[in-house]
Amino acid sequence: MNYEPLTVPTMAEMAAEGKQPEILFWVGCAGSFDERAQKITRDICKILNHVGISFAVLGTEESCTGDPAKRAGNEFLFQMQAIANIQVLDAYQIKKIVTGCPHCFNTIKNEYPGLGGNYEVIHHSQLIQQLIDDGKLKAEGGESFKGKRITYHDPCYLGRGNNVYEAPRAALEVLDAELVEMKRCKSNGLCCGAGGAQMFKEPEKGKKDINVERMTDILETKATVVAAACPFCMTMLRDGVKHENKEQDIQVLDIAEITVRANGL
Amino acid sequence: MIAQIIFIIILAAAVYLFSKNVGKIRRNILLGCDTDRSDNPALRWKTMAKIALGQTKMVKRPLAAVMHFFIYVGFIIINLEVMEIMINGIFGSHRIFSKPLGGLYDLLIGGFEILALLVLTACVVFLARRNIAHLKRFSGVEMTEWPKSDANYILIIEILLMTAFLTMNAADHKLQLLNFGHYIKAGSFPVSSFISPLLPDSASSLEIIERVCWWFHIIGILAFLNYLPYSKHFHILLAFPNTYYSNLHPKGEFTDMASVTNEVKAMLDPSFVPATTAEPGRFGAKDVTDLTWKNLMEAYTCTECGRCTSVCPANITGKLLSPRKIMMDTRDRITEVGNNIDKHGKDHQDGKALLDDYITREELWACTTCNACTDACPVNINPLEIITEMRRYIVMEESQAPASLNNMFGNVENNGAPWKYSNADRLNWKESS
Known part of the structure; x- marks a missing residue:
């Protein structure tokens, strides 16, 4: 492990130096504030630093994309957020964005163009896949995942929402681990229960929580690592693991974290 | 001659009634708001060919897919035979395609019989899945008396129609062998020849059976056609x-929502003038008429298979x-709104809505x-x-979101x-670790 300090310039700093980064890293609210997701955010930065991609974040100029407002039916609030964000992005002449969250990814990629914000948007799993394909990222020099049973949980807004099924799997395929698919995977994947603004409310009454239902799929795979690609899935899956008292046996890790560990970054 | 006249009257009445009811559904669908789906016709045709014609989304459940495919192909191809039956009914002819088609006709009739048997089998399997195996997919709060009966009626009607078709062929085949009347030797009967031994041997009884099955089959089809607009089977x-x-x-x-964009832009920039002065309208949907015509078309397309649920x-x-x-x-409500229009005129309000009611x-x-889903x-x-x-x-017109969402x-x-x-x-994430 090396402990080089992270280099994370903000757009404002870059602009002051008259520089333009290759790509903007859209951190997202969970990635900024949620303690668990913050680690993933730092890991995404580590990857970017490691491969030497010039990037920047918006820092305090970033604001919620409006995703939870839109899914909950508050189009008004969504558009207020979207238009304000588009103004910031356009002021910095942003062309390319990588997000750490499938919800931010979906919203900026698909719903900002209608309001005048046109950018090339990728999710961090797609970035990792690209870097692997280009030979810039491998799985060496760090923790070995060899022989470990890993299963991947498809986030709805990455998978069904945008047909990104292969990129996160590509990041796992380089590990030489034992990849096992859940019974419900890819386009049949079961939601973690957080989407559609459910993250911010109590579920309606029913037989059980959705993340607990998802745990039956996870346990069935006998995987010791559950790979996630969304901060909300991360929360729900970890709660599910806790609910089953399996914290000692099952780790929930983001694709970015796995990549960082495998490369000893 | 009288038979021909009766047939033509029944056919005309069936077509008229069907068009009238389809017209009503069309009117109901168009009660929905506008949405533009005219772009990219090439991709649209492709999507239709793949998903409706090719049934590619059915394969996820292989058994249902195969059974459904039998019924689907049977339906489409046996319609060729229905066409012949219609022509025969109008002109009083018998197996009119047999002469021009020659040997091909034998092949076709044989093919129709095999398909009819497959349709019959599939319908029996489907009935068993619904009524004996009680598949979970076919239950649920919304699967009340009517939707359950509707599904059974469709399957039973199809079984009866196929049985009539095969029995008719069996009788016809036997009459052909007796060189009776106008029953010319035409067609091959790989399936119905198994029914033949069950039929009587006298030509007059056979003729009655053949005619009864013929009329039952064709009137059944026309009645079924008119059942469609009331049924989930409209999906076909x-x-x-x-x-x-x-x-x-x-x-x-x-x-x-363009209407919201105008308001937001006006809020952020007081000098903003919207390009089109959109009607003030309602934000979101309280009732079916606030939905788009596509939403309503989907409601009439749904065949209640429950894959979504x-x-x-x-x-x-x-x-x-x-x-x-x-x-x-959505379908029940738009049907109700349509019935209200028929009964009480265009502007009738029944005080009900899709939301809450x-x-x-x-x-x-x-x-x-x-x-x-x-x-x-x-x-x-x-x-x-x-x-x-x-x-x-609920959120924009009523401000009634759950409290946690308002937070x-x-x-x-x-x-x-x-x-x-x-x-x-x-x-702060940058510093902490």
Whole structure:
């Protein structure tokens, strides 16, 4: 492990130096504030630093994309957020964005163009896949995942929402681990229960929580690592693991974290 | 001659009644709001060919897919035979295609018989799945008396029609062998020849059986045609336009509301003048007429198979929400609105609405917008869009979102994040480790 300090310039700093980064890293609210997701955010930065991609974040100029407002039916609030964000992005002449969250990814990629914000948007799993394909990222020099049973949980807004099924799997395929698919995977994947603004409310009454239902799929795979690609899935899956008292046996890790560990970054 | 006249009258009446009822459904669908689905015709034709014609979304459940394919192919191909039967009925001819088609005719009739047997088998399997195996997919709060009977009626009618068709052929075949009357030697009978031994040997009885089956089959088909507009079986027609007008955007992309854009832009910039002065309208959907014509077309297309509900995470975990119910409620309500127009005129208000009278708020708020339902639908129906539109109404017109969501809205509005964190702390992750 090396402990080089992270280099994370903000757009404002870059602009002051008259520089333009290759790509903007859209951190997202969970990635900024949620303690668990913050680690993933730092890991995404580590990857970017490691491969030497010039990037920047918006820092305090970033604001919620409006995703939870839109899914909950508050189009008004969504558009207020979207238009304000588009103004910031356009002021910095942003062309390319990588997000750490499938919800931010979906919203900026698909719903900002209608309001005048046109950018090339990728999710961090797609970035990792690209870097692997280009030979810039491998799985060496760090923790070995060899022989470990890993299963991947498809986030709805990455998978069904945008047909990104292969990129996160590509990041796992380089590990030489034992990849096992859940019974419900890819386009049949079961939601973690957080989407559609459910993250911010109590579920309606029913037989059980959705993340607990998802745990039956996870346990069935006998995987010791559950790979996630969304901060909300991360929360729900970890709660599910806790609910089953399996914290000692099952780790929930983001694709970015796995990549960082495998490369000893 | 009298038979011909009776046949023509029945045929004309059936076609007239069917057109009238389809016209009503068309009128009802067009009560919906406008949405533009005229772009990209090439991709639309392709989507229709793949999903409706090719049934590619059925394969996820192989047994149902194969059985359904038998019925589907049987339906389409046996219609060629129905065409011959119609012509015979109008002109009083018998097996009119046999002469021009020659040897091919034997092959066709033989093929129709095999298909008829496959359809029959599939219908029996489907009936057993519904009524003996009690598949979970075919139950649920929305699967009340009528939807269950509807499904059984369709299968029973199809079994009766196929049985009549095969019995008719068996009798015809036997009459051919007796060189009786106008029963010329035509066709091959790989299936019905197994029924023949069960039939009487006298020519006059055989003729009665052949005629009774002929009339039963054709009147049955015409009656079935007129049953379609009242039934979930209407999907056999609407599946095609419904997939043609599919949403071609990524599933994660929700519709934008231009009316809201104008208001937001005006708020942010007082000098902003909207390009078009859109009608003040309602935000979101309270009733079916607030939905788009496509939403309503989907409601009439739904065949209540329950693939959506069986993959819905909310439904699986015991919540009230069932995407199939959303579609069935929408259809029931738009049918009711249409009936009101027929009875009381265009401007009649019955004081009811899709929201609360049909779909409860608890159902709407249970949705995780995961798109499992839209992905599962074999004909690209989108219950999620209706759910979202109704949430929009509740939030933007009534301000009645659940309290926790109102908190989230407040946080997004005040500090740019769904949680109560100060925006000034947005970059703190950089330091902590």
